[in-house]
Amino acid sequence: MSLDLAPSLTATEEARRQIEICNACRYCEGFCSVFPAMTRSKAFADGDLTHLSNLCHNCRGCHYACQYTAPHEFNLNIPAALAEVRQDSWERLARPQAVARMFHERGVAMAGLLVVALTLFFALIAAARPTGGEGFYAYMAHNLMIAIFIPAFVAPLALIGLSLRDYWREVGGGRVRLRHLAKAGDMAGRMKNLNGGHGDGCNFEDGDRFSQKRRIAHQLMMWGFLACFAATSSGTILHYVFGWYAPYPIWAPPKLLGVPGGIAMVAGAIGLAALKLRADPELGARRVWGGEMAFIVLLGAVAATGLALYAVTGTEAVGPLLAIHLATVMTLFLLMPFSKMIHGFFRFTALVAEAGKLEKTR
Amino acid sequence: MTRYSDLYDIAVVGGGNAALCAAITAAKAGARVIILEGAPLPYRGGNSRHTRNFRCMHRGPMSPLIDAYEEDEYFNDLMLVTKGKTDEHLARMTIRTSEECLPWMQEHGVRFQPSLSGTLSLSRTNAFFLGGGKALVNAYYNTATDLGVTIVYEAQVRHVHREGQAITHLDVEIAKAPAVTIRARAFVLASGGFQADLDWLARAWGPSARNFLIRGTPYNRGVVLKDMLDQGADSVGDPTQCHAVAIDGRAPKYDGGIVTRLDCVPFSIVVNRDGQRFYDEGEDTWPKRYAIWGRLVAAQPDQVGYALIDAKSIDLFMPSVFPPIVADTIPELAAKMGLDPAVVQATVDDFNAACRPGTFHPTELDGMATEGLATPKTNWARPLDTPPYYGYQLRPGVTFTYLGLKVSDSAQVHTPDGPITNLWAAGEIMAGSILGQGYLAGFGMTIGTVFGRIAGKEAAAHVA
Numbered sequence: 001m002s003l004d005l006a007p008s009l010t011a012t013e014e015a016r017r018q019i020e021i022c023n024a025c026r027y028c029e030g031f032c033s034v035f036p037a038m039t040r041s042k043a044f045a046d047g048d049l050t051h052l053s054n055l056c057h058n059c060r061g062c063h064y065a066c067q068y069t070a071p072h073e074f075n076l077n078i079p080a081a082l083a084e085v086r087q088d089s090w091e092r093l094a095r096p097q098a099v100a101r102m103f104h105e106r107g108v109a110m111a112g113l114l115v116v117a118l119t120l121f122f123a124l125i126a127a128a129r130p131t132g133g134e135g136f137y138a139y140m141a142h143n144l145m146i147a148i149f150i151p152a153f154v155a156p157l158a159l160i161g162l163s164l165r166d167y168w169r170e171v172g173g174g175r176v177r178l179r180h181l182a183k184a185g186d187m188a189g190r191m192k193n194l195n196g197g198h199g200d201g202c203n204f205e206d207g208d209r210f211s212q213k214r215r216i217a218h219q220l221m222m223w224g225f226l227a228c229f230a231a232t233s234s235g236t237i238l239h240y241v242f243g244w245y246a247p248y249p250i251w252a253p254p255k256l257l258g259v260p261g262g263i264a265m266v267a268g269a270i271g272l273a274a275l276k277l278r279a280d281p282e283l284g285a286r287r288v289w290g291g292e293m294a295f296i297v298l299l300g301a302v303a304a305t306g307l308a309l310y311a312v313t314g315t316e317a318v319g320p321l322l323a324i325h326l327a328t329v330m331t332l333f334l335l336m337p338f339s340k341m342i343h344g345f346f347r348f349t350a351l352v353a354e355a356g357k358l359e360k361t362r
Numbered sequence: 363m364t365r366y367s368d369l370y371d372i373a374v375v376g377g378g379n380a381a382l383c384a385a386i387t388a389a390k391a392g393a394r395v396i397i398l399e400g401a402p403l404p405y406r407g408g409n410s411r412h413t414r415n416f417r418c419m420h421r422g423p424m425s426p427l428i429d430a431y432e433e434d435e436y437f438n439d440l441m442l443v444t445k446g447k448t449d450e451h452l453a454r455m456t457i458r459t460s461e462e463c464l465p466w467m468q469e470h471g472v473r474f475q476p477s478l479s480g481t482l483s484l485s486r487t488n489a490f491f492l493g494g495g496k497a498l499v500n501a502y503y504n505t506a507t508d509l510g511v512t513i514v515y516e517a518q519v520r521h522v523h524r525e526g527q528a529i530t531h532l533d534v535e536i537a538k539a540p541a542v543t544i545r546a547r548a549f550v551l552a553s554g555g556f557q558a559d560l561d562w563l564a565r566a567w568g569p570s571a572r573n574f575l576i577r578g579t580p581y582n583r584g585v586v587l588k589d590m591l592d593q594g595a596d597s598v599g600d601p602t603q604c605h606a607v608a609i610d611g612r613a614p615k616y617d618g619g620i621v622t623r624l625d626c627v628p629f630s631i632v633v634n635r636d637g638q639r640f641y642d643e644g645e646d647t648w649p650k651r652y653a654i655w656g657r658l659v660a661a662q663p664d665q666v667g668y669a670l671i672d673a674k675s676i677d678l679f680m681p682s683v684f685p686p687i688v689a690d691t692i693p694e695l696a697a698k699m700g701l702d703p704a705v706v707q708a709t710v711d712d713f714n715a716a717c718r719p720g721t722f723h724p725t726e727l728d729g730m731a732t733e734g735l736a737t738p739k740t741n742w743a744r745p746l747d748t749p750p751y752y753g754y755q756l757r758p759g760v761t762f763t764y765l766g767l768k769v770s771d772s773a774q775v776h777t778p779d780g781p782i783t784n785l786w787a788a789g790e791i792m793a794g795s796i797l798g799q800g801y802l803a804g805f806g807m808t809i810g811t812v813f814g815r816i817a818g819k820e821a822a823a824h825v826a
Contacts, residue, residue, distance in 0.1 A: 024621035024683040027414050027494030030475030039479045042681050064500060065493030067411050067619050071404055074621075198473040198492055208500040 011084035015049050018081045021074055028062040030197040033187070033354055034082070035062070040361055051171035053085035054350035057193040059202035060283050061210075083285040090342050093163040093170075103338040105287055107294030110335065114298070117327035117334075125323050135247035136309070136322045142239070145326070149333070156336040163337065164349050173353040174360065184351035191215050191222075205278040217271030220264045221299065222344075227261025228303065247313065259310065262303040269300025288340075295340040302328045366534075366544050370396045370512070371825040372818075373532060373546035375519045375586055376553035377401065378408030379495070379807055380789025382502035383814025384550045384821070386470055389509035391822035396544065397506065398517035398534055400553065401581040405617075406515060407499035408554050409578035409762065409790065409806070412619040414478070414495060415488040416811060417804035419461045426474045427464075431487050433457050439487075440802055443653075447798025455771050456796060459812045464489055467811065471501030483649065488804040495807075519553070519586050522785075524593055527777070529785050548784040548821040551775065552814060555763035555790045556584020557604055558616065563760070566602045573665040575609060577759040580616035587791055590767055596776040599764035599794025605801050606656025611666060611755030612684045621683035624754055627655060628742050629678050629724070630669035631713050632756065634662040637696070637705035639713070644741035647727065648679075653801055656758040667756035668699050670710070673748040678724045686752035695751045714745035762806070766794035773817040784824055786817035 009017065019038060022028070029035045033055045041048055060079045068074035087104065094100035102109050121140075130141040167173075187193065194202045194215040201212035234253035238244040248254045273296045281289050305325035312318055335341060374385045377399025389395045399406050419436050420427050436457045440448060468474070475492040477485035484490075491498045506513065514534075520541055521533040529549045533541040556562045558580045563571035591597055613622035627643050628651075634640050641658050645651055659667040671686070689695035692710050693703030716732035722744055731740045766787075767775050773786040789810040796809055 020681070021621055021683050024681055025494075025619075026478045027491070027497075027620070029478050030473075030492045036479075042677070061493060061497075065497035067494065067496050067617075068621075069404070072617060073614055196473075196492075197475065200473070209504055 011081070011088050012046055012049055015053065015081040015085045016044050018076050018078055019044055019049065019052065021068060021076060022062075022078060025068075027067075028065055031061040031065075032057065032059060032193045032197060033351070037354055037357065040357070047170045047172055049085050050089045050167070051350060051353060053082040053089065054167075054171075054346045055193070055354055056082040056086065057191075057202075057347070058083060058284060059194050059196060059204070061196050061203055063283055064203050064208035077283065079283040080285065083283075086346070087285040087288055089167065089170075090163075090346060093166045094337055094342070095159055095162060100338040103335055104291045104340070107290040107297075110291065110294045110298060110331065110339065113334065114327060114331045117330045118323065121323035121326045121330070122320070125319055134245070135313070136318055137246065139319050139322050140326075142245075149330070152330055152333045156333060159337040160342065160345050163342070164345060167346060167349055168353065171350070171353055173349075174356045176352060176356065180352045180355035180359075183355040184348055187351050188222075188348055191219055194218065205275045207280075213271065214275050217268050217275060219268075221268030221272060224261045224264030224266075224268055224303065225299070227257045228265060228306070231255070231258030231261060255310075258306065262307045265303035266300055266307065269296050269303070272296050273300070292340050295335075298328060298332055298335075298339075302332055366396075366514075366536075366542050368545075370394050370544070370546040372396070372548045372550060372821045373398060373544055374550045374552060375522075375532070376408065376551065376789065376791075377406050377513075377515075378552065378554065378789060378810065379410035379413075379498065379502070380791075380810035380814035380817075381408075381550070381552035382499065382506060383811050384552060384786075384788055384818035385506050385511050386502060386509060387815045387818025388550075388822040389506065389511050391819065391826070393822045393825055394510075395506075396512040396514065396546070398519055398532070398544070399513065399515050400518045400583075400585075401515065401579060403515045405579060405581065406503065407496060407579075408582055410810065411496040411499050412494075412578050412617075413491070413498075413804075413807050414620065415484065415490040415804045416463070416467075416807035417460065417487055417802060418464050418489050418808065419457050420464075421461070424461075424464060426476050427486060427489055429486050436460075436487075440797075440805070443800035443802045444798050445800065447800075448796055452769075452771055453796050456809055456812045459816075460808045463808070463811045463815070466815070467498075470505045472498050473501070484803065520589075522549070522551075522586065522589055522593070524782065527780060528783050547825045549786070550814075550817045550821055551586055551590065551767070551785065551787040551791055552789040552810075552817070553586045553791055554579075554582035554584070555766065555793075556587055557582055557760045557763045559583040562588075563604065563763075566763075566765075567604065567660075570660065570665050573757070574604075574606065574660065575611075575613050575618065575622075575757050575759045576616045577607075577609065577613075577618055577622065577761050578616075582762075582790070584763070587766065590775070594777050595782075596768035596778065597765060598768040598792075599766050599798060601765040603765075603799070604763045605653065605761045606660060606758040607652050607761065608655035608659050608667065608756040609759035610682050610684050611757040613757070613759065618759070622759060623652075623680075624669065624682050624756060625652070625679040626669050626671055626675075626682075626754055627651070627756075629675035630671045630754075631710070631739065631746065632667050632669050633701070633706060633709055634668070635664050635666055635701070637701050637709055639709060639735075639737045640667075642738055642740050644731070644739045644743055646741075647725075649803075655756070656760070659756050660758040665758055668701060669754045669756055670695065670706075670746060671752040671754075672746045673750055673752075674744060676752050682754065684754075686754050688750050688752055690749045690751070692746065692751055695753050699753050699755065710746050713739070713743075714747060717743050717745045761801070762790055762793070764794045764798065766790070766792045768792070769795055769813070771816075772820050773813045774820065784821070786821055788813035788817040 068076040091100045200210035204214045231254045309321045371393035372395045374381045374397045473492040516537045518535045523530045531545045609622040696703040696706035716735045720730040732743045769792045774781045775785045793809045
């Protein structure tokens with residue numbers, strides 16, 4: 001129980017030490033999903049800690065409210081302790097683990113992959129420029145894009161599926177009901193775990209003051225991303241089902257969803273990056289700060305280059321911008337299992353598991 | 363660098379709930395206020411940072427409180443714990459005012475939550491702070507900052523200068539530097555009791571007090587209280603008494619707070635250093651008895667007790683922050699706890715032989731009593747016969763002291779020559795005026811909030 005013992009503990013052991021102190025206090029019960037889940041147990045198996053850590057959205061309310069943070073000898077830092085366990089679970093359950101560790105920790109690795117992708121797409125546009133095609137298909141054939149992006153999208157998703165299956169086993173998730181998915185969807189859709197329990201928001205960029213800024217920036221990013229994803233999907237459907245090919249007019253679904261979605265993503269990325277610069281890095285998993293920041297920049301770049309590509313329609317700039325945009329998208333897809341992108345999958349799964357566990361205790 | 367040479371309207375001494383309520387109230391009335399908090403920033407807030415709720419009168423449901431909790435019931439609860447040692451006028455005024463405090467607290471940033479799991483019995487009487495007392499303290503400091511209040515940490519007030527019936531200025535050591543003079547036109551003292559000053563406790567209680575653990579802040583050393591008493595301020599409360607509960611003996615010397623509590627006594631037998639039982643562990647339910655066990659343990663040799671439990675009962679109470687000592691036999695458990703194995707075995711054998719069959723019911727008085735023991739156990743008496751056996755060491759944990767400044771219902775500090783015209787007091791420094799003995803969960807925060815606001819209002823009116 002003394003300060004000098006702490007460094008020799010593993011992330012899970014340290015989280016267990018801290019959670020056992022929390023569980024004897026329980027003052028923070030109303031902040032988020034973590035504490036009500038905690039009170040179900042007296043002893044915490046590794047799987048319990050994996051579950052709690054993925055329920056934690058790092059809102060930091062509990063930390064600023066805690067009477068046992070440093071310099072107190074109990075030295076609690078629940079947001080960081082759970083962040084370490086969570087980060088560890090994302091890397092441990094990924095395949096291959098070493099790739100995950102590298103990209104999570106190092107923004108430079110992400111930049112390196114981006115350079116490779118850029119080289120690939122500039123080379124393709126230079127070497128395999130089609131003779132026909134309209135819009136950006138004049139620079140790269142539709143079939144070639146599909147041939148590259150379908151595997152680059154599906155293979156990472158398959159890896160994520162395997163990780164989530166392992167996660168479900170580790171935390172002892174039960175049978176999934178539709179209402180569990182609906183509950184989790186509601187929690188994520190409104191990001192209730194960043195509202196502080198009282199609705200004033202979370203602690204992040206301004207010490208112990210509550211604010212909605214991070215919640216808003218996150219939701220701009222999340223909903224913007226989903227809108228862009230829907231835009232791309234609708235384009236695919238229009239192409240294959242209705243034989244209506246790009247470029248699309250502004251009122252068609254790909255643009256109608258993609259333009260606001262892209263703007264929201266750029267705004268969200270700027271917000272998240274600015275807030276992250278102001279927040280205390282000691283209350284998160286320090287070693288992945290660079291990787292997380294690089295991931296925010298990457299998401300912003302995907303959206304910004306997509307918007308720019310639309311803005312330069314019909315000019316000479318389409319070629320190079322298309323290569324840049326496709327490279328960022330490719331990097332994002334490939335890194336889904338190995339970057340902060342994985343958090344969405346794990347957190348949603350944790351919320352579904354928690355919806356089921358809550359029913360069992362009632 | 364802040365300069366302190368200015369004349370403030372109001373200087374508030376202390377930085378816990380009462381001080382903050384006073385400072386916020388005065389600043390909202392337009393006064394220029396300075397808060398002198400003795401602790402450094404991470405430990406600001408005195409004992410308030412360890413609290414979790416406040417007891418609130420209400421005539422109907424008032425979120426998060428259910429049903430009603432009216433004046434007479436509240437006052438009766440207070441009479442039960444204080445055994446009549448209260449000032450009925452002040453107590454009833456405090457109780458009545460508590461109702462308007464809850465919305466005031468919400469307006470100034472405090473957020474509430476439903477009563478915590480395991481505390482359902484309090485959901486009608488006590489409003490729980492979301493995040494606990496430190497979250498409340500944080501919210502009040504932010505509100506005070508936004509109102510332009512000057513806040514100084516590590517500001518230990520050494521002397522309150524009194525000329526006749528008025529206070530002129532304070533000598534204050536800031537961050538251990540030589541004392542500076544802080545001038546104001548009115549003063550509020552909200553700097554707590556003296557329970558963290560072990561020398562004072564030892565003088566009042568006897569040398570055994572040095573073995574007590576202090577559950578709250580190490581900064582409540584009673585410097586200002588002593589200074590005022592030395593200057594002849596009227597006092598109230600038994601100077602030799604402190605409120606002590608039995609807590610885990612492995613708790614830190616100071617500031618262990620809520621997690622060091624142990625609720626195991628009713629399901630245990632408790633022996634002293636010599637392996638002998640000394641009090642009826644099953645006299646009543648724990649919420650009604652926890653407060654006397656600090657005193658009981660304090661009266662034992664070396665101020666220590668040992669609770670022994672078997673596997674049947676280990677899951678019947680909230681976990682302590684420290685794991686229990688575990689052994690497969692009673693002698694082995696005794697040896698691990700530093701007790702004489704043969705003596706403890708004999709004590710357990712006598713106890714087991716005195717147990718009688720019955721229907722065990724952990725949450726109510728079940729009448730399962732021992733027969734023929736000099737020290738009986740009158741409820742929940744079941745033989746210790748199911749290994750593994752568990753042990754916890756108990757020590758007295760001091761929460762607060764009773765000695766304080768006597769105040770009027772306008773929170774004004776008095777002397778034998780009458781009131782001091784520009785001095786008010788709030789919080790634990792004057793709580794003895796109402797709480798002469800015992801404790802009622804959440805009442806300390808009620809006294810602090812009610813009198814903090816009164817002191818702030820009166821002081822602001824004085825300088826207006």
